[in-house]
Amino acid sequence: MPNPSDEIKAKLDIVEVIREYLPLKAAGLNFRSTCPFHREKTPSFMVSPEKQIWHCFGCGKGGDIFSFVMEMERLSFIEALRLLAKKAGVALRKADPALTSKRNRLLDIVELAAKFYHKILLDSPAAAGAREYLRERALTNETIEAWQLGYSPDAWETLANFLKSRGFSEDEIFLAGLSVKKDPSTGSGRAGFYDRFRARIMFPLNDINGSAVGFTARVMPGREETEKMGKYINTPSTMIYDKSKILFGLDKAKMSIKAEDAVVLAEGQLDAIMAQQHGFTNTIASSGTALTAEQVKLIKRYTNNLFLSFDMDAAGDLAAERGIAQAQGAEMNIKVVEVKGAKDPDECLRHNPENWRQAITDAKPMMQYYFDKVFAKYDKADFPGQNQAIKILLAVIAKFGSKLEQDFWLKKLSQEVDTNENSLREKFNEYVKKQISPAVKNNEAVLKPAIDLKQSREARLSELLLALALKFPAHFEYVINHLGPDDLVGPANQRLYRNLVIYYNKLIDLWTREGGNFDLAINYLDLKDWLSNPENLALADGQTENQAGDYNCASSLDRLVLLADKDFYDYSAEQAKAEIINITANLRLNYLNARRREITKLITAAEKENLPPAEKSEKLNNLMGELKALAEEINLMEIK
Numbered sequence: 001m002p003n004p005s006d007e008i009k010a011k012l013d014i015v016e017v018i019r020e021y022l023p024l025k026a027a028g029l030n031f032r033s034t035c036p037f038h039r040e041k042t043p044s045f046m047v048s049p050e051k052q053i054w055h056c057f058g059c060g061k062g063g064d065i066f067s068f069v070m071e072m073e074r075l076s077f078i079e080a081l082r083l084l085a086k087k088a089g090v091a092l093r094k095a096d097p098a099l100t101s102k103r104n105r106l107l108d109i110v111e112l113a114a115k116f117y118h119k120i121l122l123d124s125p126a127a128a129g130a131r132e133y134l135r136e137r138a139l140t141n142e143t144i145e146a147w148q149l150g151y152s153p154d155a156w157e158t159l160a161n162f163l164k165s166r167g168f169s170e171d172e173i174f175l176a177g178l179s180v181k182k183d184p185s186t187g188s189g190r191a192g193f194y195d196r197f198r199a200r201i202m203f204p205l206n207d208i209n210g211s212a213v214g215f216t217a218r219v220m221p222g223r224e225e226t227e228k229m230g231k232y233i234n235t236p237s238t239m240i241y242d243k244s245k246i247l248f249g250l251d252k253a254k255m256s257i258k259a260e261d262a263v264v265l266a267e268g269q270l271d272a273i274m275a276q277q278h279g280f281t282n283t284i285a286s287s288g289t290a291l292t293a294e295q296v297k298l299i300k301r302y303t304n305n306l307f308l309s310f311d312m313d314a315a316g317d318l319a320a321e322r323g324i325a326q327a328q329g330a331e332m333n334i335k336v337v338e339v340k341g342a343k344d345p346d347e348c349l350r351h352n353p354e355n356w357r358q359a360i361t362d363a364k365p366m367m368q369y370y371f372d373k374v375f376a377k378y379d380k381a382d383f384p385g386q387n388q389a390i391k392i393l394l395a396v397i398a399k400f401g402s403k404l405e406q407d408f409w410l411k412k413l414s415q416e417v418d419t420n421e422n423s424l425r426e427k428f429n430e431y432v433k434k435q436i437s438p439a440v441k442n443n444e445a446v447l448k449p450a451i452d453l454k455q456s457r458e459a460r461l462s463e464l465l466l467a468l469a470l471k472f473p474a475h476f477e478y479v480i481n482h483l484g485p486d487d488l489v490g491p492a493n494q495r496l497y498r499n500l501v502i503y504y505n506k507l508i509d510l511w512t513r514e515g516g517n518f519d520l521a522i523n524y525l526d527l528k529d530w531l532s533n534p535e536n537l538a539l540a541d542g543q544t545e546n547q548a549g550d551y552n553c554a555s556s557l558d559r560l561v562l563l564a565d566k567d568f569y570d571y572s573a574e575q576a577k578a579e580i581i582n583i584t585a586n587l588r589l590n591y592l593n594a595r596r597r598e599i600t601k602l603i604t605a606a607e608k609e610n611l612p613p614a615e616k617s618e619k620l621n622n623l624m625g626e627l628k629a630l631a632e633e634i635n636l637m638e639i640k
Contacts, residue, residue, distance in 0.1 A: 004081060004085060007088070008081070008090050009052060011089065012065060012084060012087060012088045014047060014052045014053070014064070015031055015047055017065055017068070017087070018031075018033075018054065018068060020254070020255065020258075021036060021072055021301055022036055022045070023258075024047060027569070029048075029569060030048050031046070031047040031049070032566070033045045033047075035056040036072060036301070037061055037071060038056070038059040040058045045058070046563075046565065046566050048561070048565060051524055051558075051561060052065065053561075054068055055559045055562040055563075057566065062558055063555070063558070066084065069083060069084060073208065073209070076103075079104075082211075083209045102175075103239055105172055106172065106240045107212075109163060109173060109178065110177075110204075110212045110213055110214065110215075110241075111212050112166060112168075113159060113163065113176075113215075114148050114202075114212040115148070116159060117202040118148045118150040118202075119150075120150060120151045120152070121149060121150045126153055126154065127151035129220055130151040133220070133221050134149065137270060137346070137350070138274070138350045143276075148212070149201065149202065149204075150202035151200070151201055151202060152195065152198055152199065152200050152217060153198065153199070154198050154199035156194045156198070157195060159178060159179075159195045159197075160173055160178075160193060170192060175238060175239065176238060177241060178196055178197070178235075179194060179195055179196055180193060197215060199220055199223070200217035200218055200220065200233070201218045202216075202217055203215060203217070203248075205235065205246055205248060206246075207245075207246060207251065208298060210251040213246065214240075214241035214246070215234070216233075216234050216235075216269060216287060217233050234287075243287075244292040244294050245292070245294045246295075247265075247285070247295050248269050248284060248285040248287050249276065249285055250298060250299075252276065253272075253281055253284050254302050256282040257284075257299075257302040257303050259282075261303050261304075262282060262303055262305040262307060263283075263284060263307065264283040264284070264307040264337065264360065265286055265306060265309065265310075266283060266286070266309045266310075266345050267285060267286055267344070268285055268287070268346065269285050271283070271285055271309070271344055271345040271346045272285035274345065277349075278353045280357075280360075291326050292326060293326050293330075295326075296326045296327050297330075299327075304331075304332050305335075306332045306333065306334045306335070307334075307335050307363050308324070308334060308335070308336050308337060308366070309337040309344075309345050309359075325399040328366075328396075328399040328401060330401060331400070333365075335364060335366060336363060336364050336366050336369040337359050337360055338362070338363075338369075339356070340359065341355065342355070367393075367397070367412075370392075371416060374392050374393055375389060380417050380418075390424070393413055394413075394427065397413070397428065410424060410425060458489035458586075458590050459490040459493065462489045462490055462493040462497075462587060463493060463563060464563070464579075464583060465479065465488070465583045465584065466496060466500070466560050467560045467561070467563040467564035467568065468564060468576055468580050468583070470560055470564055471565070472571075472573060472577070472580070473504070476500075476504055477504075477508075478581070478584070479580060480501055480504065482588060483497075483588060486591065487588055487590075487591040489590070493556075495556075496553050496556045499531060499553055503527060503531075503536075524561060528557055528558075531554045532553075532554045588637065589634065589638075592630055592634050592637070596627065596630045596631065599630065602623055603620065603624065603627065606620050607620070
């Protein structure tokens with residue numbers, strides 16, 4: 001039976017999976033994009049559909065379909081396996097002990113609970129009121145099914161008993177956030193747990209991959225005033241549910257957001273559901289909470305254009321209260337959607353969907369909306385009013401992550417209130433300084449050292465040479481005849497080259513024994529398998545396996561074959577040979593000059609050593625002989 005990960009790789013195309021996160025553009029036989037894992041202007045992120053691998057030549061990260069999803073979603077391998085298995089339609093065997101991890105058990109519980117609640121909503125007489133309420137809200141049967149809306153029975157242990165009958169323990173149900181521990185002080189004499197959600201309409205909360213991780217539960221209409229728990233209650237924080245990382249409907253909307261290069265963010269779940277029902281499929285909801293940095297990062301995977309449909313009455317406080325500062329700091333393009341003639345998007349869409357479409361079309365840039373609201377409230381011709389307006393607007397402008405955007409709106413504000421721009425900037429700078437924490441003022445901030453990703457010219461040439469040799473193996477023999485491992489720069493390059501020589505010689509031996517009856521080419525998959533086996537690999541002189549293990553030959557191979565496709569995809573065999581000859585000469589000359597400098601130092605040190613005359617003379621003669629040979633070879637190469 002095939003390994004699940006191999007079966008998933010066979011069914012999924014890495015290009016299509018990565019395209020769900022990044023806009024990929026064709027580059028020869030491969031695809032490229034700007035890297036999602038570091039900031040860059042020139043695309044250095046490469047994907048090979050032939051080899052089903054990816055690599056970024058800016059930050060150095062790379063791998064296969066699993067490593068990309070793990071990096072992008074911050075998942076463990078098992079979690080990525082589960083995600084991609086669902087996408088590929090591969091059934092994971094429950095007997096696999098790795099798949100019985102606590103987190104995956106909790107995901108199974110919540111998924112089963114969502115199906116249970118949905119079944120109750122559709123079929124139970126007790127859910128008649130909930131069905132009627134959803135009909136009144138104009139939700140179609142298809143929408144109810146697509147969003148897996150449900151109903152929690154007005155009972156204490158119905159869900160718990162159902163889940164226990166399916167093999168889950170009380171502790172697991174509690175850890176999934178679906179039950180509450182009974183309070184022994186009530187004197188009921190009953191120990192254990194009871195269902196957290198009772199007599200409520202259930203909205204499953206999905207993560208970005210579409211897995212149910214929790215619920216929002218709305219009290220039944222008519223019971224709002226008497227319900228002690230509140231109109232809406234949510235799953236508490238669990239191992240699988242963190243409200244700061246969830247945006248309602250994003251799992252369904254993400255591809256539409258990417259296609260339209262815009263997202264509409266509403267407050268309530270029904271706003272998002274109704275919008276998607278009417279074809280506005282790039283709409284999601286914040287569930288009434290402030291935006292977090294994690295949620296902004298999720299949105300920015302798909303678009304930089306954010307349309308807000310919030311209650312915008314508190315113009316001065318909105319950026320702080322709703323977390324919009326997070327989006328400003330991330331340099332998103334933010335617009336405000338004003339719904340006219342309705343209290344929210346849900347009501348607008350139920351009565352006139354075209355009004356909603358027009359509201360999105362007429363959306364204002366966020367700062368322009370603030371300007372209009374603030375100056376409608378405060379008289380800019382009056383100093384107290386002008387001063388109050390300036391305070392409010394400077395606080396919002398300060399939250400922009402872009403200095404250019406700050407400059408634009410400061411100039412706009414100075415024109416609006418007819419005041420000196422420099423004076424306004426001084427006031428702005430004073431405000432910003434007050435916001436800096438004392439730790440930063442006292443230089444106590446902890447700064448992470450920047451990673452120096454720059455290579456020496458020779459290390460870069462070494463990589464390019466190996467990349468060319470892998471892409472054009474017919475010319476690899478020339479490299480072997482002219483360079484030793486020490487001529488290359490960089491321990492990873494040296495180790496890979498040493499083992500490529502061994503592998504190539506094995507191919508030559510096989511080719512000779514077969515009488516030259518097959519095309520001498522390096523097969524990527526065979527070579528990667530061979531490099532992945534430690535028993536095949538050679539060590540440098542004096543090197544231990546632990547030291548060598550720091551340089552993974554198989555991962556170096558992935559990076560270099562993509563480098564070859566990136567830089568040499570349109571090279572002919574003749575161009576490749578000329579480049580190989582040129583790089584080989586450069587590397588050899590660099591090694592000879594470095595060795596000559598080293599020998600010169602050794603001669604100086606030997607002359608100062610207190611050795612017996614004969615021994616000292618022999619040592620110096622040997623060093624001088626090597627120095628002479630080096631000089632002759634260098635002179636010969638420089639003449640050429």
